[in-house]
Amino acid sequence: FSVTSNYAALLQREGRPEEAEVLFRKASHLKPNDADTHCNLGRAIRDNGKVDEGLETLKNARSMDPRSSNVLMSLGETLLQHGELTDALEMLTCSLEANPLELGALEAFARFPEGAIKNVSKIRQYYHQAESLLDRQLPAPISQASCLLQAMTCGDSAPFHQDCELRLSGDTATVHQLLRVSLKRS
Numbered sequence: 001f002s003v004t005s006n007y008a009a010l011l012q013r014e015g016r017p018e019e020a021e022v023l024f025r026k027a028s029h030l031k032p033n034d035a036d037t038h039c040n041l042g043r044a045i046r047d048n049g050k051v052d053e054g055l056e057t058l059k060n061a062r063s064m065d066p067r068s069s070n071v072l073m074s075l076g077e078t079l080l081q082h083g084e085l086t087d088a089l090e091m092l093t094c095s096l097e098a099n100p101l102e103l104g105a106l107e108a109f110a111r112f113p114e115g116a117i118k119n120v121s122k123i124r125q126y127y128h129q130a131e132s133l134l135d136r137q138l139p140a141p142i143s144q145a146s147c148l149l150q151a152m153t154c155g156d157s158a159p160f161h162q163d164c165e166l167r168l169s170g171d172t173a174t175v176h177q178l179l180r181v182s183l184k185r186s
Contacts, residue, residue, distance in 0.1 A: 004030070005037060012040070017047035035065035039074050046078050054078055069099035077108050085116045096126045100133055 008023035024041035031037050038061035046054030058075040065071055076091030089112070095105040109123055117123055 005040065008044070009040065012044055012047070017044045020044040021048055033064060035061045035068050035071050038064060039068070039071045042078065043074050046081065051078065051082050055082055067098050069095045069102040069105070072098060073102050073105040073108070076105060080108060080111055085112065088112075089117065093122075093126075100126065100129045103130065106130060 004023050005027045008020045008027060011017075011023065012020040021041065021044040024037065024044050027037050028034070028041050038057055042054045042057035042061055044054075045057055048054075055075075055078050058071065058078055061068075061071045062075055072091050072095035076088045076095060079085075079088035079091060082088075088108075092105040092108050095102045106127060109117065
């Protein structure tokens, strides 16, 4: 079982979701009540463009383990991709409540359409909590999401610009994009 799952995960990371899906299906038959296996299968199915089927598989995984931060995060990402923003936000928030270091959930917030997140300050708290738990700066894509959320509530763009310059390690194009969002909001 573990060899099949590990090889499937490797294929998934290498961008070969079709092959990964086949192996994850075999693994799910070997361990039909394992939430992580069904979660991996759901992601592979989703990554193959079958979002509806992937969503159902992920919902099944959640019924097996409703507290798994990985399952909740994967379900949230898929709901977001499916356009179910309210449910996606709920799943991603639940994922972070279960595990404040579920970095995939933090990164997913950046993919929400502008204005879709009503309680931006709560989401920003998750970023700050993760940074303090890691005792270091978050990886770049997650820092970009954090900066984007700051832009949504920032009034003074000068300190914001400096903060993003530091966080994004000189990615000036992104900083300027975030500044434009900030200036629109102020």
